Amino acid sequence: MKISKEKQHETRLKLIASAVEIISEKGFRATTMKAIATHAGVGVATIYNYFPNKDKILYAYFEEQYIRLAGQLDEIEGFDEYELNEQIQMLIETSLDNFLEDREFVQEASYIAVFSPLTSFNDSKQARSIFLDTAKDIWNRHIQKRGQETPMTQDWMLLMFWEYYLGIVAYWLKDESKSFNHTTQLIDKTSDIIKTTIENDFIGKFMDLGTFLYRTHFHTYLSNFKPKDK
Amino acid sequence: MDKIPTGKLSRIGVYGSMATKVGFNKLKSKVVKTTQQELDAQNSKVIFEALTKLRGTALKFAQILSVEDMMLTEEYKKQLHKSTYRVRPLNRAVVRKTIKNELSDYPEKIFKKFDTQAFAAASLGQVHKAEDDQGNQLAIKMQYPGIDETLKHDMSMIKVAYKMIPHSPMVEDMLEEVDEIISKEVDYIAEAEHIEWFAQKMGHLDIVLPKVYPDYSTDKVLVMEYLQGKHLDEWLETKPSQEVRNRVAQKLFDLYCYSFFELKSFQADSNLGNYLFMEDEQIAFLDFGCIKQVPDTFPCAVIDLVDASIDRDREAILEAYLSLGMLTGKDDEAFDKYYDNVFVPYSKWTALPYIEETFHFSIEKDFASSVMGVNLIMGRAKEFRVQSSDYVYFSRGLYGLYKIFEQMDVTIELKSRLDKYRCHYQ
Numbered sequence: 001m002k003i004s005k006e007k008q009h010e011t012r013l014k015l016i017a018s019a020v021e022i023i024s025e026k027g028f029r030a031t032t033m034k035a036i037a038t039h040a041g042v043g044v045a046t047i048y049n050y051f052p053n054k055d056k057i058l059y060a061y062f063e064e065q066y067i068r069l070a071g072q073l074d075e076i077e078g079f080d081e082y083e084l085n086e087q088i089q090m091l092i093e094t095s096l097d098n099f100l101e102d103r104e105f106v107q108e109a110s111y112i113a114v115f116s117p118l119t120s121f122n123d124s125k126q127a128r129s130i131f132l133d134t135a136k137d138i139w140n141r142h143i144q145k146r147g148q149e150t151p152m153t154q155d156w157m158l159l160m161f162w163e164y165y166l167g168i169v170a171y172w173l174k175d176e177s178k179s180f181n182h183t184t185q186l187i188d189k190t191s192d193i194i195k196t197t198i199e200n201d202f203i204g205k206f207m208d209l210g211t212f213l214y215r216t217h218f219h220t221y222l223s224n225f226k227p228k229d230k
Numbered sequence: 231m232d233k234i235p236t237g238k239l240s241r242i243g244v245y246g247s248m249a250t251k252v253g254f255n256k257l258k259s260k261v262v263k264t265t266q267q268e269l270d271a272q273n274s275k276v277i278f279e280a281l282t283k284l285r286g287t288a289l290k291f292a293q294i295l296s297v298e299d300m301m302l303t304e305e306y307k308k309q310l311h312k313s314t315y316r317v318r319p320l321n322r323a324v325v326r327k328t329i330k331n332e333l334s335d336y337p338e339k340i341f342k343k344f345d346t347q348a349f350a351a352a353s354l355g356q357v358h359k360a361e362d363d364q365g366n367q368l369a370i371k372m373q374y375p376g377i378d379e380t381l382k383h384d385m386s387m388i389k390v391a392y393k394m395i396p397h398s399p400m401v402e403d404m405l406e407e408v409d410e411i412i413s414k415e416v417d418y419i420a421e422a423e424h425i426e427w428f429a430q431k432m433g434h435l436d437i438v439l440p441k442v443y444p445d446y447s448t449d450k451v452l453v454m455e456y457l458q459g460k461h462l463d464e465w466l467e468t469k470p471s472q473e474v475r476n477r478v479a480q481k482l483f484d485l486y487c488y489s490f491f492e493l494k495s496f497q498a499d500s501n502l503g504n505y506l507f508m509e510d511e512q513i514a515f516l517d518f519g520c521i522k523q524v525p526d527t528f529p530c531a532v533i534d535l536v537d538a539s540i541d542r543d544r545e546a547i548l549e550a551y552l553s554l555g556m557l558t559g560k561d562d563e564a565f566d567k568y569y570d571n572v573f574v575p576y577s578k579w580t581a582l583p584y585i586e587e588t589f590h591f592s593i594e595k596d597f598a599s600s601v602m603g604v605n606l607i608m609g610r611a612k613e614f615r616v617q618s619s620d621y622v623y624f625s626r627g628l629y630g631l632y633k634i635f636e637q638m639d640v641t642i643e644l645k646s647r648l649d650k651y652r653c654h655y656q
Contacts (some may be wrong), residue, residue, distance in 0.1 A: 090323040187323075
């Protein structure tokens with residue numbers, strides 16, 4: 001029997017939700033694939049059709065989160081009119097807000113899926129690129145609005161942004177202030193720096209400076225360099 | 231966009247640099263002979279910049295002092311006064327989050343319309359316009375997240391910083407109270423209760439108070455009815471006739487008297503932004519963040535002071551100041567010393583509007599502000615301490631009103647009003 005794509009997606013979500021619940025309660029190590037499947041009402045063999053191991057469920061959780069996030073931002077009225085720092089803050093705050101009900105799970109998952117030295121950069125690639133696509137979209141619309149050019153360093157800067165975002169998530173996970181006000185304030189301040197950096201293309205200017213110094217001095221020095229005759 | 235330094239460290243940084251700069255300026259005066267006025271101007275600029283950077287507490291503090299005009303020099307006042315108008319808006323992401331935190335959903339889900347741009351600023355928050363499903367126009371006041379948390383820290387820093395500017399023991403006596411007033415200001419539940427209390431007590435009078443929506447309100451978000459009206463400047467631009475201005479001013483004074491003499495409570499943080507001038511000569515009272523309540527005997531003592539001032543009765547004036555808590559009873563010598571250049575002019579200010587049946591504000595140039603020079607001398611005098619700050623707040627409120635009347639250029643009846651309450655008390 002062929003299962004429809006929708007049905008498949010539904011099962012996938014059910015498995016993720018089930019993993020979130022059990023891992024929040026028992027921790028990642030104590031949770032088995034079998035327990036996740038049983039809790040979701042899915043056959044033990046079936047779960048492996050969806051996820052080869054527990055780690056993959058963690059990544060899938062974040063993928064789904066970021067897909068949802070992109071949709072949520074689209075729904076915000078007048079979002080396009082916002083300043084870049086406001087958009088960045090909205091992006092991150094909304095993401096944290098989505099994490100809120102799964103906070104214990106995110107705590108557990110982030111260590112394994114993100115901060116662990118064993119985490120491979122490639123494993124989190126899918127989730128990261130969904131998140132960064134949204135960020136890139138915001139950035140590009142901003143560039144268009146201001147009539148600027150896309151900086152050569154964009155992709156690299158997006159990766160930096162991902163690291164920044166992870167930092168904020170880590171801070172949030174430790175934040176004990178009321179309504180996570182400290183996190184809000186931290187984002188408020190940092191997003192402003194990002195806005196200034198991007199709008200003034202600080203990175204590009206530094207690279208220009210570097211190139212200039214390289215060309216005019218270092219490169220000349222190298223090309224004039226001759227080994228001493230013996 | 232400048233941001234408010236909220237982290238403890240960066241705040242200390244701001245205060246620290248402010249103190250260093252002030253210290254440097256003071257030092258400079260020893261080397262180069264700078265006049266006191268120039269020095270004050272430089273110092274006040276530095277302090278003002280630091281204060282506005284901090285917004286929150288510091289700004290509120292600045293506002294209280296600026297209207298108070300207590301013992302600050304002209305230059306300080308000028309800089310501080312600016313603070314009333316120059317406040318940075320909260321960013322829209324923060325606004326959204328605050329609503330979500332407090333009302334458990336995003337603004338667009340709760341209200342039919344929600345303007346993410348604030349239409350009015352408050353020192354510890356800002357006000358947004360919105361509309362609910364029934365089409366009611368709302369004014370939503372919200373405060374910066376975490377502001378309550380930083381209050382305490384700020385105040386203790388201000389107390390340190392305050393020692394560096396020309397000040398008086400009197401103001402120092404009041405710092406605790408300013409502290410208390412500021413912390414009350416961030417409790418919107420209390421504010422909602424104040425509005426309802428005043429609505430109940432003054433509802434039969436010709437006054438407009440915003441309706442509160444308690445279901446939507448928390449201690450950080452206050453949802454009120456949006457009132458259509460003009461602030462004083464805008465209203466005066468519509469060129470209302472002398473008669474209209476007189477009537478409106480009279481009403482304002484009557485309401486203030488009622489609240490003070492009958493209810494023994496008044497708005498302690500009186501500033502222009504608290505009143506809204508509406509159609510049909512109606513006046514709305516807006517801000518109920520800090521309400522000052524005075525003891526039952528207090529209004530009598532105020533009347534006594536006015537009477538003593540009209541009679542220029544030295545003993546009675548001393549008596550009145552004592553019962554108002556403005557003197558401690560151990561300052562007889564100081565009273566004698568400063569009688570001619572403080573208490574005589576102060577009495578003139580106190581008595582003048584109540585001698586004739588009507589008083590024309592602005593006929594005597596800068597009448598309202600004339601008291602400030604006197605305050606300055608008193609403030610600089612090391613001899614005075616206050617026992618209770620009730621009168622300080624009361625006279626500040628009165629000063630605020632007089633300033634408004636001067637701006638309106640009106641003739642109103644004050645004496646008959648006082649007589650009315652005098653009879654009432656005796």
